[in-house]
Amino acid sequence: MNKDHLIQFVQNVLPMSTGKAEQLVEKFKERKIARNEYLLKEGAVCNESHFIEEGIMRSYTYDLEGNDVTTAFYSKKIQASDLLSFFKRIPSKEYIQALTDCETWYITYEDMQTNFHTIPEFREFGRLNIINQFGILKQRMLSMLHETAEQRYGDLINSNPEILQNAPLKHIATYLGITDTSLSRIRKEFMKK
Amino acid sequence: MNKDHLIQFVQNVLPMSTGKAEQLVEKFKERKIARNEYLLKEGAVCNESHFIEEGIMRSYTYDLEGNDVTTAFYSKKIQASDLLSFFKRIPSKEYIQALTDCETWYITYEDMQTNFHTIPEFREFGRLNIINQFGILKQRMLSMLHETAEQRYGDLINSNPEILQNAPLKHIATYLGITDTSLSRIRKEFMKK
DNA sequence: GCTTATACTTAGCAAATGGCAAGAAATGAG
DNA sequence: CTCATTTCTTGCCATTTGCTAAGTATAAGC
Known part of the structure; x- marks a missing residue:
C-alpha cells in the first residue's frame, strides 16, 4: 500500500509540491480493520484520524429514546474520525464501525499536534481540511432543510x-x-x- | 464598548490567562451595523469574522427553486461569518443581514492569518473555535434527523x-x-x- | 442442510406536513 | 392618519411519512 492517494488528497485540499505533501503525510501509518470491527466507541477519546484507502465505514450514535442514528458514511478517499472528540479531547458520543474490510492511513493526535505547530503548510492544510468537513455537513444540513x-x-x-x-x-x-x-x-x- | 465579553469568549474556547487572551483579541475592531444592513452578500468573499456584542443577525441563501432558506441565526456572544468563504477565500453563497441594530468586534482575514501563524495559542483557539461551530452544526443536523x-x-x-x-x-x-x-x-x- | 435471526417489502390506518387561499392583524411609507 | 404591504392565522384537502404488523427473502450460525 503506497501513499499516492493520501498525497493527492493533501494536494487537493491545499495545492503544494509533491515533496512538501510527502513531508506532511510522513507520520501517517497504515491500519487494517476487519468487517464489523470498531474504529471508535462511545465514551472513548478519538485519538486517530483515518484516511480511508479501501472500504466503507459507518458512524452512529443513540438518540434519547435509544434509537440507532447513522451520523455518516465514510468511503474511499474520505477521512473518518470524530472531529469533536479528536480536537477537543473529550469522550466521543459515537461509534465508527467498518461495514467492509478496510485499509486506512492514520495519524495520531500527538503527531498531528507536532506537525500543526511546526509546519506552516500542515496547519493550513489541517484547518482547510476541517473547513471542508464543515462544508460537507453544511451541504447536508441544507439538503435536510429544503x-x-x-x-x-x-x-x-x-x-x-x-x-x-x-x-x-x-x-x-x-x-x-x-x-x-x-x-x-x-x-x-x-x-x- | 470594551472587550470583556470577547475576552471571556476566547477564554471559554481555550482556557488561558487574561493577559494572553488580551493579546489574542488585540486586532479586533468594533463595528456598528444598522438594522437590515448586510454584513455579507452572495458573491463576495467573506473577509471579516464578527463576534456579536449586541443584536441579532440572520444568514440565508436561495435554493434551486429560488426560495429563501435561513441557514442560521446569530445573537449575542456568537460569531457570525461564512466559514467556508472566509477560510477558503471563495465567493460566499449566502447573505448575512442584521435583524436589529448590532454592535460587533471583528477581525480581518489578514490579521487572523498573521496571528494564526505567529501565536501558538491563537491557532489552538482558532481551530477549537471552528470545531465548536462544527459541533453546533452537527447537533442541529442530529436534531433534523430524529x-x-x-x-x-x-x-x-x-x-x-x-x-x-x-x-x-x-x-x-x-x-x-x-x-x-x-x-x-x-x-x-x-x-x- | 437446517434453523434462526436479520433484512426487506407491503398493507392499512393515523399523524404530520404541504399547498393554496382567504381574512385578520401588524407594520411601514408617505 | 391613511394606505399599502407584510405578517400571521386558519380551513380545506392532498401528500408524505410514521406506526404496527404480517409475510417473504436473504444471510449467518451450527
Whole structure:
C-alpha cells in the first residue's frame, strides 16, 4: 500500500509540491480493520484520524429514546474520525464501525499536534481540511432543510453508490432522517424512473 | 464598548490567562451595523469574522427553486461569518443581514492569518473555535434527523428566545425546515402547554 | 442442510406536513 | 392618519411519512 492517494488528497485540499505533501503525510501509518470491527466507541477519546484507502465505514450514535442514528458514511478517499472528540479531547458520543474490510492511513493526535505547530503548510492544510468537513455537513444540513427524502436518497446513490451494497436499508434510512418503511417505498418509486 | 465579553469568549474556547487572551483579541475592531444592513452578500468573499456584542443577525441563501432558506441565526456572544468563504477565500453563497441594530468586534482575514501563524495559542483557539461551530452544526443536523419540528421549535425558543421577537415567522420556519403554515400551527399547539 | 435471526417489502390506518387561499392583524411609507 | 404591504392565522384537502404488523427473502450460525 503506497501513499499516492493520501498525497493527492493533501494536494487537493491545499495545492503544494509533491515533496512538501510527502513531508506532511510522513507520520501517517497504515491500519487494517476487519468487517464489523470498531474504529471508535462511545465514551472513548478519538485519538486517530483515518484516511480511508479501501472500504466503507459507518458512524452512529443513540438518540434519547435509544434509537440507532447513522451520523455518516465514510468511503474511499474520505477521512473518518470524530472531529469533536479528536480536537477537543473529550469522550466521543459515537461509534465508527467498518461495514467492509478496510485499509486506512492514520495519524495520531500527538503527531498531528507536532506537525500543526511546526509546519506552516500542515496547519493550513489541517484547518482547510476541517473547513471542508464543515462544508460537507453544511451541504447536508441544507439538503435536510429544503429537499425531499426522495431527493436526498437520489443524492446519496449518485455520490456513494457503494453504500447501497454494503449498508442495510435501516441504516441508510436513519442517515436520511426517515424510517426504513418510508425508504422502502421511496426506493420502489425510484425504480420506476 | 470594551472587550470583556470577547475576552471571556476566547477564554471559554481555550482556557488561558487574561493577559494572553488580551493579546489574542488585540486586532479586533468594533463595528456598528444598522438594522437590515448586510454584513455579507452572495458573491463576495467573506473577509471579516464578527463576534456579536449586541443584536441579532440572520444568514440565508436561495435554493434551486429560488426560495429563501435561513441557514442560521446569530445573537449575542456568537460569531457570525461564512466559514467556508472566509477560510477558503471563495465567493460566499449566502447573505448575512442584521435583524436589529448590532454592535460587533471583528477581525480581518489578514490579521487572523498573521496571528494564526505567529501565536501558538491563537491557532489552538482558532481551530477549537471552528470545531465548536462544527459541533453546533452537527447537533442541529442530529436534531433534523430524529426530532420532530415541534421539538426543534422548542429547542430554538429555549436557547434563543430573542429570535422570536425579531425574526418573522417565515424565516424561523425555513430555519426549522418546515413551512410557515406548519410553524403557525405548531406554535398554536405550543401555547396550550 | 437446517434453523434462526436479520433484512426487506407491503398493507392499512393515523399523524404530520404541504399547498393554496382567504381574512385578520401588524407594520411601514408617505 | 391613511394606505399599502407584510405578517400571521386558519380551513380545506392532498401528500408524505410514521406506526404496527404480517409475510417473504436473504444471510449467518451450527
